[in-house]
Amino acid sequence: MSKAIKSVAIIGAGALGAVYGSILHEKLPQSVCFIAGGRRHDLLKSQGVTVNGRPYKLPVVRPDEARLADLIIVAVKHHHLDQAIIDMKNAVGEDTVILSVMNGIDSEERIGAVYGMEKVVYGLTLGIDAVRDGNAVTFSNLGRILFGERQNYVVSNRVLRIGKFFTRAGIIHEIPQDMIRSLWFKFMINVGVNQVSAVLGANYGTLRRSEHAQVMMDSAMMEVITVARAMDISLTENDISEWYKVLAQVGETGKTSMLQDVEAGRKTEVEMLAGTLINLGERLGISTPVNQKLFDELKRIESSR
Numbered sequence: 001m002s003k004a005i006k007s008v009a010i011i012g013a014g015a016l017g018a019v020y021g022s023i024l025h026e027k028l029p030q031s032v033c034f035i036a037g038g039r040r041h042d043l044l045k046s047q048g049v050t051v052n053g054r055p056y057k058l059p060v061v062r063p064d065e066a067r068l069a070d071l072i073i074v075a076v077k078h079h080h081l082d083q084a085i086i087d088m089k090n091a092v093g094e095d096t097v098i099l100s101v102m103n104g105i106d107s108e109e110r111i112g113a114v115y116g117m118e119k120v121v122y123g124l125t126l127g128i129d130a131v132r133d134g135n136a137v138t139f140s141n142l143g144r145i146l147f148g149e150r151q152n153y154v155v156s157n158r159v160l161r162i163g164k165f166f167t168r169a170g171i172i173h174e175i176p177q178d179m180i181r182s183l184w185f186k187f188m189i190n191v192g193v194n195q196v197s198a199v200l201g202a203n204y205g206t207l208r209r210s211e212h213a214q215v216m217m218d219s220a221m222m223e224v225i226t227v228a229r230a231m232d233i234s235l236t237e238n239d240i241s242e243w244y245k246v247l248a249q250v251g252e253t254g255k256t257s258m259l260q261d262v263e264a265g266r267k268t269e270v271e272m273l274a275g276t277l278i279n280l281g282e283r284l285g286i287s288t289p290v291n292q293k294l295f296d297e298l299k300r301i302e303s304s305r
Contacts, residue, residue, distance in 0.1 A: 082110075098120045227288070
């Protein structure tokens, strides 16, 4: 029998890290801490995070002070992952499981290249509409976490451990049979929705109402589907329809993480989204003109800020 998860370290205190940290601190207050270095450590230590108007002062430890954790949740931006991999070192022990809830399709392999894939499970969030303003985060729909091994036709002990822990914490979760397909489904959404919302300055309500935005999203997502099919990943046009069911459930005033980055003058994840798809397309001989235009426009927006 695998031991129960009792200690969790979260790396990344943005929208996702703050939300899940607050939930764990409420339900299982002795279980969770943030790992953060430098100025981020000092800010979290002094200010904590505020979620839906309620302040939370979670324990915060520097990377060199971190202790072994049963579960590490990685919730950083793509361009901060290399530092996060270094920062988690002291928290990784023999029985530690590492769960990335980052956007993209390669964070698990990058973590696994350092600590071994036997310590990493695949993960993503779907349907959460958290908006961050400084250290304050608001959300109306928590969505759910999808996680597991590459294939979950038989659920492994470590995935069961995480599932039992999330159940205790009240975190809605799902274990798909095919996690790689699920990662690509989320990647398809992010390529279309995050990038189009950032270029147009559109929140979820606007995306629901704007035919122009939907044409752009659909075109960008179809390029993902074309590349995925060439890689034997079974995305179809029906998956775009599934995305619109998710869009219908998120808060009207919610914003994608990329739009929030643009508005705050932060670096976006465009290299991880359009950049990744453009590179895969070039390798496979598949044209991705819509994503090239989105890439160019988002780089222009970044440089102008």
